[in-house]
Amino acid sequence: xxxxxxxxxxxxxxxxxxxxxxxxxxxxxxxxxxxxxxxxxxxxxxxxxxxxxxxxxxxxxxxxxxxxxxxxxxxxxxxxxxxxxxxxxxxxxxxxxxxxxxxxxxxxxxxxxxxxxxxxxxxxxxxxxxxxxxxxxxxxxxxxxxxxxxxxxxxxxxxxxxxxxxxxxxxxxxxxxxxxxxxxxxxxxxxxxxxxxxxxxxxxxxxx
Numbered sequence: 001x002x003x004x005x006x007x008x009x010x011x012x013x014x015x016x017x018x019x020x021x022x023x024x025x026x027x028x029x030x031x032x033x034x035x036x037x038x039x040x041x042x043x044x045x046x047x048x049x050x051x052x053x054x055x056x057x058x059x060x061x062x063x064x065x066x067x068x069x070x071x072x073x074x075x076x077x078x079x080x081x082x083x084x085x086x087x088x089x090x091x092x093x094x095x096x097x098x099x100x101x102x103x104x105x106x107x108x109x110x111x112x113x114x115x116x117x118x119x120x121x122x123x124x125x126x127x128x129x130x131x132x133x134x135x136x137x138x139x140x141x142x143x144x145x146x147x148x149x150x151x152x153x154x155x156x157x158x159x160x161x162x163x164x165x166x167x168x169x170x171x172x173x174x175x176x177x178x179x180x181x182x183x184x185x186x187x188x189x190x191x192x193x194x195x196x197x198x199x200x201x202x203x204x205x206x207x208x
Contacts, residue, residue: 062105
């Protein structure tokens, strides 16, 4: 995942768009359609950042449609067994971890957890990851990595909502899991990207 900027910040809460979405049939249908379009766009592009940049512009999420990656401080998240299996870790092989949030303007669009194998990167790449704010995808781009989607899951079904009031949009509406590999097929990273309700933007209309 290639981002255009990265800095250290504490974790922040995602923007709440629920009040901007009256619970009408038209808005429920539109919310479902937007989720489907985003899911398809992400499946066709190895860089989530590039997809979100276009998305930010299409839905006017900020005056300047630019994605900024903010690295979240804190203890590394324990890797699920599936991560170790998919990365084909050897006994004793070290595992690196990064967590970032992708912003468009003031809106958090994605929370991303990234586990990677330092021994499969060059010393220069590890130096960038350990000591600079360089995004992971940019740091390792000379590997010409490829991305394989492990899973893509919608976490919300707008059409099942009852009518009336405002749509109760959850914090995360879509989750993608991807595996990054070298052209020869060696895994180097697994990323879990959780897209927030803010990706929906503003409602189709505000009429009840």
